[in-house]
Amino acid sequence: MSRVHDMGGRFGDGPIDPAPEPVFKQDWHARALALTLAAGAMGKWNIDTSRHARVCLSPADYARFSYYEKWLAGLADLLVATGVVTEDELQSGSGAVSALSEKKLPADRVAEVLARGGPSTRPSNVAPVFKPGDWVRTRKPARNICVDGGHTRLPAYLAGVEGKVVLYHGTHVLPDMAAHGLGESPEPLYTVAFDATEVWGAAERDGDEVLADLWQSYLEPA
Amino acid sequence: MPHDSHDHPHSLLPSDPALRVKALETLLTDKGLIDPAALDEIIDTYENKVGPQNGARVVARMWTDPAFRSAMLDDPMPKLIEMGLYGRQGEHMVIVENTEDTHNMVVCTLCSCYPWPLLGIPPGWYKSDAYRARAVREPRKVLAEFGVTLDEGVKVRVWDSTAEVRYLVVPRRPVGTEGMSEDELAGLVTRDSMIGCGLAREPGA
Numbered sequence: 001m002s003r004v005h006d007m008g009g010r011f012g013d014g015p016i017d018p019a020p021e022p023v024f025k026q027d028w029h030a031r032a033l034a035l036t037l038a039a040g041a042m043g044k045w046n047i048d049t050s051r052h053a054r055v056c057l058s059p060a061d062y063a064r065f066s067y068y069e070k071w072l073a074g075l076a077d078l079l080v081a082t083g084v085v086t087e088d089e090l091q092s093g094s095g096a097v098s099a100l101s102e103k104k105l106p107a108d109r110v111a112e113v114l115a116r117g118g119p120s121t122r123p124s125n126v127a128p129v130f131k132p133g134d135w136v137r138t139r140k141p142a143r144n145i146c147v148d149g150g151h152t153r154l155p156a157y158l159a160g161v162e163g164k165v166v167l168y169h170g171t172h173v174l175p176d177m178a179a180h181g182l183g184e185s186p187e188p189l190y191t192v193a194f195d196a197t198e199v200w201g202a203a204e205r206d207g208d209e210v211l212a213d214l215w216q217s218y219l220e221p222a
Numbered sequence: 223m224p225h226d227s228h229d230h231p232h233s234l235l236p237s238d239p240a241l242r243v244k245a246l247e248t249l250l251t252d253k254g255l256i257d258p259a260a261l262d263e264i265i266d267t268y269e270n271k272v273g274p275q276n277g278a279r280v281v282a283r284m285w286t287d288p289a290f291r292s293a294m295l296d297d298p299m300p301k302l303i304e305m306g307l308y309g310r311q312g313e314h315m316v317i318v319e320n321t322e323d324t325h326n327m328v329v330c331t332l333c334s335c336y337p338w339p340l341l342g343i344p345p346g347w348y349k350s351d352a353y354r355a356r357a358v359r360e361p362r363k364v365l366a367e368f369g370v371t372l373d374e375g376v377k378v379r380v381w382d383s384t385a386e387v388r389y390l391v392v393p394r395r396p397v398g399t400e401g402m403s404e405d406e407l408a409g410l411v412t413r414d415s416m417i418g419c420g421l422a423r424e425p426g427a
Contacts, residue, residue, distance in 0.1 A: 008331030008382065009359040013352035016367045018414065023269050023343055028240040030269065033343065034261035035247055037310075042255060047386075051333055057230070067334070067349045069239050073232035076246060080231040085249065091234040093245050094252055101254030110263040114272075115306075117339075119313040120386040153384045155331050157358065169314065169387055189385055191316075196378075204362045208378045213385035 002142065002156040004059040009157040009200065032068040036075050041105035041113055044082045047120075048179035052151040053078045122186035124171035126216065129188075134165045135222040136192060138214065144176045145217075151179035154218045158210070161199055162222045166211065167191035174215055188216040273342035274413035276307055277390055280317075280340065281416065282407035285395045295319060298390075302339070312339035312388055318381065319392040320418070325376050326391045327365070327418030329357035330383040337388035341413060348417065358382055368419045391418040399425050 007013075024030035040050065053074035057065065065073060079085040089095035105113060130136055140160030144150030153175050169189040177185040193211045196203035235242040250256035280302075284291040293301055298315045302308050315337060318326040330336065331354050336344040347353055357364050361378045365371070372378065381389045393415035399407060402425065414420030 005332055007351060007355040008329075010351075010355035013350075013355045016347050016350060016352050016356070016364060018347050018368050018419070021346055023273070024265070025346065026240070028243045030265040031243045031247060031261060032239075033268070034264035035243060035250070035256065037264050038256050038260050039250065054333070057232075061230075066239070067346070069242075072235070072239070072242055072246065073230065076232035076235055077230055079250075084255065085253070087231050087234060089249060089253075090231055093249055095249055096253065098253040098255055104255055104257055105260045106257050107259035107263045110260050110267065113310075114264070114267060115309045117308060117310045117313045121314070153332060155382065155384060157331075158382075167316065169385070172314075172385060175385075189387070191381075191387070193379070200359055204360055205374070205378070208361070208380075210358050210380050210382060212382040213387045215385070 003055050004057075004062040005055040006142070006156045008155045029068045032072050036071050037114075038105045039075060039079070042084070042100055042103040044084055044100070045078055046173075046178055047118065048151060048173070048175040049181070050074060050078060051175070052179040053081070055151070120173045121170050122173055122184055124186035124188075126171065126187040128168060128171075129216065130165045130168075130190060130219065130221075132165050132168060135162060136165060136190075136219040137162045137222040138192070139218050139220070146176060146182065147180050150176060152176050152218075154214060155212065157199060158194065158212055158214075161194050163192040163194035163198075165190045166193045169213070172215070174217070176215075176217075190214055190216070190219070192219070268338075268343045272309075272339060274340075274411075274416065275408070276342075277337070277340035277413070277416045278408040278411035279404075280305070280307070280390070281392050281411045281422075282404045284317075284319075284392055285399075285407055286404050307339050309339040311335070312337045314387045315340070315390060316387055317390050317392060318379070320394050322394075323376055325365075325372050325378050325418065326389075327357060327361050327378060327380045328383060328389045328391060329354060329380060331355070331358055332382075332384060335383035335386075335388065337390050340388075340390050341416060345413070365419065368414060370419070370421060391416050393418075393420070393422040396422050396424050 142154040142159035171186040172189040174185040196208040334349040410423040
């Protein structure tokens with residue numbers, strides 16, 4: 001059911017190295033980030049499509065690629081999927097001027113575009129059925145119910161667990177639809193708190209909690 | 223949209239990552255889709271302008287100004303907009319405060335969601351498989367690797383950023399900082415403490 005990126009709770013990873021490092025360890029890391037943001041500004045895809053492109057990498061590629069290599073691979077795949085670049089152009093490294101070039105992000109608009117952001121709240125006719133304090137259970141299995149193997153933001157480790165709604169965030173674009181060009185389908189978004197013992201069977205300490213931001217259609221009353 | 227296949231277009235790019243970026247940048251520049259000067263501008267923004275110093279200002283002000291603190295815990299967006307701290311990856315902020323009995327920690331198990339306008343680009347460890355996999359299951363062991371040991375009585379809340387909400391942790395204000403100015407206090411607020419993987423620095427430490 002799950003994809004390789006859905007790794008919350010996984011065993012076998014080693015220790016974390018918190019040693020300080022520069023913002024960009026290599027020049028090409030900076031370039032890869034900037035290229036991805038600038039290409040995104042053309043408006044040919046949304047944040048959910050670009051996340052889905054990265055998590056659609058094969059498990060072998062996802063595991064061997066460093067962080068910015070995943071971004072680059074996702075970007076190349078998206079450019080081809082949206083018809084912005086052809087496979088021949090990708091292979092040859094050159095291509096003719098695109099009709100989309102009027103959408104190019106110029107240097108003098110960078111500050112404005114980054115500061116404007118891209119809020120995911122939208123008006124919606126889906127009314128909230130839960131409120132803080134309510135008990136809910138997450139859907140099981142964690143899957144996209146509209147697209148087989150499709151994008152979802154319900155992590156596998158939180159599937160089928162009971163928790164308590166602690167925050168309501170208004171209505172947000174639903175990634176399960178937006179990642180596939182099926183519209184934004186905004187619906188209520190909540191933060192749900194789960195007891196760590198319920199999630200893992202045994203917690204490091206009784207009473208610890210894991211919280212996640214979950215859309216209404218991921219939840220049912222408990 | 224990309225889908226599952228064994229011949230992803232990305233495999234057509236050069237195998238060396240630095241050359242791969244160069245090839246894509248050159249192609250998109252030739253096609254008139256990218257302005258290389260815009261890339262320089264984006265890099266300069268996150269290398270020099272937007273970083274944890276922004277979050278530290280917010281925390282220091284929350285430590286010293288009770289009305290501001292209460293407004294930020296209620297809904298930080300109006301004040302963040304006022305302070306010029308709104309932007310990409312910080313559109314829907316929630317601020318959580320560490321207390322005597324609760325320690326908050328932030329992760330994104332599914333990718334690496336992070337509050338860019340307040341903390342900048344996430345550090346390598348935040349994006350690592352090890353942090354993403356382990357923070358939700360064994361936060362105390364992870365904290366120990368950062369040199370942080372919590373009292374047994376303190377409850378840990380790990381916030382997994384699965385949507386577009388972004389979290390900032392307010393670390394506890396160190397003792398012995400009563401007379402310090404907001405600027406001096408901001409100097410004690412580390413990036414890791416605002417992710418919940420560290421504590422604020424002790425004065426003079």
